Amino acid sequence: MLTFENTWPYEKMMDDIYLQECPFCQKTNVLTSFSEDSLELAKEGIKQLLIMPCCHGKLTILRADDDYFWTDEKLRESR
Template sequence: MKLTFEYTWPYERMMKDIYISECPFCQQDNVLTSFKEEQLNLAQEGIKQILIMPCCHGKLTILNADDDYFYTDEKLRGQS
């Protein structure tokens, strides 16, 4: 599978906390995740990680990550 922009979701780091500015499932703003620094490091190494959104319990399967985006196995951005 080719990972394209539709399969990405932005995140932000503040200190050791990881925030999602908007949940891709329920659209709640400023979601503090339970994702740990160690999990982020593993994702950046290409080791698959699971993130359960605390707001709605939606599940993101993270295949990879960079400093700004999670790369998932699910199309998160719709086509207009």
């Protein structure tokens, strides 16, 4: 079962997908190379790989919704 600790928010502007902050190096406003097609596949539950352009960290995205990537690793601390 996936938990909220395994999520990371993203934003879509026009055809570009941004992360407000990289979960690995904490760089802000990261423009990814994640395509619209990859996002749609992730929304269908097809696993996708996102390599961060800032630090080359790798996110394995198990699924996506309209606000979050759901990954196979813990990206944030529980509160």
